[in-house]
Amino acid sequence: MKQASECPESDISDDANLRNTRQSGKDQSCNFDRRLSRRPTTGYGFDSAILLTLRNDVGILKEMQRAHARQVRAQKQAKTAAYRQHQQLRREAEHAMKAAQRASAADQRERKRLHAEARLAEVSADNSGLQSRLEELDNLLTATLEVDDYIDLGRLRKAVEHPPFAPGSLGNPLPQPDWRRFEPPAPSSLSKMFGGQARYQQQLAVAQHAFGQAQQQYAVAEANRQQRLSAAHQRYLQRCAKADAEAAAHNAELDRFAALLAAAEPAAVVEYFGMVLGNSVYPDDFPQHYRLAFVPESRQLVVEYHLPTLDVIPAAREYRYVKARDEITTTVRSAKEVKERYAKLVAQVTLRTVHELFEADRTGIVGTIVFNGIVDTTDPRTGTSVQPCLVTLRTHPRSLHGFESASGGTPRLLTAPQCLGVEEARRTCSGTSGLGVRHG
Structure with a gap:
């Protein structure tokens, strides 16, 4: 110089x-x-x-x-x-x-x-x-x-790491109705002698009706949960796809720039x-x-x-x-x-x-x-x-x-x-x- x-x-x-x-x-x-x-x-x-x-x-x-x-x-x-x-x-x-x-x-x-x-x-x-x-x-x-x-352009590439899908409480199935919570107690031998069997049959009919309603409510709620779970999973997949697309576009531009x-x-x-x-x-x-x-x-x-x-x-x-x-x-x-x-x-x-x-x-x-x-x-x-x-x-x-x-x-x-x-x-x-x- x-x-x-x-x-x-x-x-x-x-x-x-x-x-x-x-x-x-x-x-x-x-x-x-x-x-x-x-x-x-x-x-x-x-x-x-x-x-x-x-x-x-x-x-x-x-x-x-x-x-x-x-x-x-x-x-x-x-x-x-x-x-x-x-x-x-x-x-x-x-x-x-x-x-x-x-x-x-x-x-x-x-x-x-x-x-x-x-x-x-x-x-x-x-x-x-x-x-x-x-x-x-x-x-x-x-x-x-x-x-x-x-400047190593390769180190500027984006690699996407997706977090696992975390649905929270939506991922847990709802508990099904338990008949044991509805079933009336069976009458004793002494109770049967004083009309207990008839009363039991009435209580049993009421319990079966309530149990049926509980099952219907459960079916509706579970279907709703599964629908919301599916929607949440779709949103998760869309976010992943968007992140993948952005990273791919970034890397493509970086590759073009490097070329x-x-x-x-x-x-x-x-x-x-x-x-x-x-x-x-x-x-x-x-x-x-x-x-x-x-x-x-x-x-x-x-x-x-x-x-x-x-x-x-x-x-x-x-x-x-x-x-x-x-x-x-x-x-x-x-x-x-x-x-x-x-x-x-x-x-x-x-x-x-x-x-x-x-x-x-x-x-x-x-x-x-x-x-x-x-x-x-x-x-x-x-x-x-x-x-x-x-x-x-x-x-x-x-x-x-x-x-x-x-x-x-x-x-x-x-x-x-x-x-x-x-x-x-x-x-x-x-x-x-x-x-x-x-x-x-």
Whole structure:
């Protein structure tokens, strides 16, 4: 890799080639994607309805992946000694402040001592937070080297496991009428001598009638139960069939997406690498907005990546508590150090992004990556919003070989003040509706 002062010439920015491609009907296309945008249009290999379904599915998967990545990052961060120390200092500061507030007003000396301890604990927690922030920024590149950025689409397939049919009480047959509960007691020998047999026959007739009615009621109730059981089972089968159909449709779209990706269909390539970048977890104040374009004939992937502003570098170098004035003062970080740290951060984001894209490309779809890092800021002279390009890099997988084991210094190649080619790529993609453009 070598230093570049302007964006390398890319196939996307060659208007003449694109015009010739359009005239000849080749499958060369320019597809841009911004992570937060979900507007579908038609590209080669997709019709509108299929692309909409694919983008919705991929968008859901991306959010699921990003949520999981955030959870993993939080769990990993919670295990670090620096994070635990910072949390402990913060708890001690809160405890000391509460102790000071509880101190008796009559004991002013003790109250002042506790107050000073609380302020010192607050300063320690703030300084610990500063250090944690700097360590997080310094390790943006090394953090991704521990992660496999490849997305196994096979693991995104849905497998339906149906719960067993649970009808509850409907699954239990109703108890049949028991004649023993209706049958009158037989008369004794003595009772028979005084007309007991006749009374018994009357009672028996009444019991048989009641038993017959009970049997009829049972037959009606049991038939109703069986009918409701059958309806519940049908609803269960319908739910299972619906879940199976949804999973089959999801898997079919995933298989179609995988086939188009294997064929280097530009829209699928952009979607896949958009998932890769969306799965990369940065600090919350990083924009993580990007646009991608892929040219299949040259196997070139162009990345326009929004970098964080200079404000991500903490302006404070250290906090101190001045007991005489009972105030916390801030030592400001020098402008030189801020710029040096920011330059290192930009370098790390650039190399991290390129590394993640190449690592995720196990089948060699991409031959060259053109990375253009821009920043959304305000021109201090005019007050207007501008997007200067801070870094540009054109590289291939072999150029990054062995860099992962580098010592972590700022690469000297990432110092370009301008980025030529971004606007050309924008104009190209804005003016070639016949090539299946998708705007982010």
